[in-house]
Amino acid sequence: MKQKLFDTISAFEQIIICRHERPDPDAIGSQAGLARLIEINTGKKVQLAGEEEPSLSFLSEMDKIDDKAFSEALVIVCDTANTGRIDDERYKNARELFKIDHHPVVDDYASLAWVDPTFSSTSEMIVHWYETVASAHDWKLDGECARLLYAGIVGDTGRFSHPNTSACTFKAVQLLFEREFDVRRLFNEMYKKPLSLLRLEGEVLSDFTLSENGVGVIVLSQEQLRKYQVSVNESSAIVHSVANVEGIMAWVTFVELEDKTYRVRLRSKGPVVNELAGRFQGGGHPLAAGATAENDQERAQVVEQLEEICKAYRA
Numbered sequence: 001m002k003q004k005l006f007d008t009i010s011a012f013e014q015i016i017i018c019r020h021e022r023p024d025p026d027a028i029g030s031q032a033g034l035a036r037l038i039e040i041n042t043g044k045k046v047q048l049a050g051e052e053e054p055s056l057s058f059l060s061e062m063d064k065i066d067d068k069a070f071s072e073a074l075v076i077v078c079d080t081a082n083t084g085r086i087d088d089e090r091y092k093n094a095r096e097l098f099k100i101d102h103h104p105v106v107d108d109y110a111s112l113a114w115v116d117p118t119f120s121s122t123s124e125m126i127v128h129w130y131e132t133v134a135s136a137h138d139w140k141l142d143g144e145c146a147r148l149l150y151a152g153i154v155g156d157t158g159r160f161s162h163p164n165t166s167a168c169t170f171k172a173v174q175l176l177f178e179r180e181f182d183v184r185r186l187f188n189e190m191y192k193k194p195l196s197l198l199r200l201e202g203e204v205l206s207d208f209t210l211s212e213n214g215v216g217v218i219v220l221s222q223e224q225l226r227k228y229q230v231s232v233n234e235s236s237a238i239v240h241s242v243a244n245v246e247g248i249m250a251w252v253t254f255v256e257l258e259d260k261t262y263r264v265r266l267r268s269k270g271p272v273v274n275e276l277a278g279r280f281q282g283g284g285h286p287l288a289a290g291a292t293a294e295n296d297q298e299r300a301q302v303v304e305q306l307e308e309i310c311k312a313y314r315a
């Protein structure tokens with residue numbers, strides 16, 4: 001499939017790259033990193049699809065793309081397991097579709113797909129692809145590519161602290177570090193936090209409780225988000241703030257949206273949580289997943305089921 005990716009890229013003049021909605025650094029890093037890699041080595045213009053994400057614009061901005069362009073293009077979708085999360089529905093009109101992803105398969109949406117959950121991140125897959133396929137065709141990977149792909153790896157491995165970090169990860173990082181880019185500046189941009197978010201975190205942490213089974217629950221209301229002027233996307237930083245509490249097994253963050261539904265973020269130290277996410281219109285990795293709770297009743301069900309999972313895990 002890796003060689004097929006190279007051949008398919010070579011066969012198309014028009015290339016568009018998509019990634020998942022509400023992007024994280026790996027989504028944009030792999031999308032923009034691959035785009036740049038193709039551009040500097042083939043001279044082809046590669047367009048980036050999806051909504052602009054202001055908090056990640058230091059990585060890359062998106063392109064405005066005509067409807068017509070999609071029907072003539074190879075569309076590559078990075079880092080997205082299910083069709084519902086692909087940012088820019090026009091991917092459906094693509095002449096050819098290629099999926100590159102490290103999440104376990106949810107939707108088998110592309111006839112051409114390179115999916116491998118042993119990689120920490122889609123960005124790591126791109127580096128691996130460069131090293132094993134593209135470099136043999138004399139492709140170069142420059143400092144800006146390295147910066148984008150490094151951001152993706154750092155994001156998805158939690159700065160090399162999550163168990164998805166492997167020898168292959170460090171091999172990829174070695175290659176990237178042989179290029180020149182400003183790591184310090186990148187980290188400053190990735191981990192900067194608005195003061196308002198810090199204040200909201202303070203309020204959340206002072207109310208935080210842990211159940212007997214080691215389950216932590218955080219609920220962010222619309223009222224709190226408004227009071228502290230924190231967006232739903234920015235609030236995702238809060239999910240990490242309780243990760244190191246002694247005795248925690250798994251935790252869940254509910255962020256209330258304007259329509260009174262909740263965005264659910266599940267994290268775990270061992271108990272598998274993506275099956276639970278799957279029961280609530282979501283999915284993800286075994287130890288990190290996302291879902292939706294339609295109302296307070298479903299919110300309570302998520303907590304109840306997470307309690308059961310952690311209790312069973314401990315037994």
Ligand SMILES: [Mn+2]
Pocket residue numbers: 026027079102120121122156
């Ligand atoms: Mn990813």
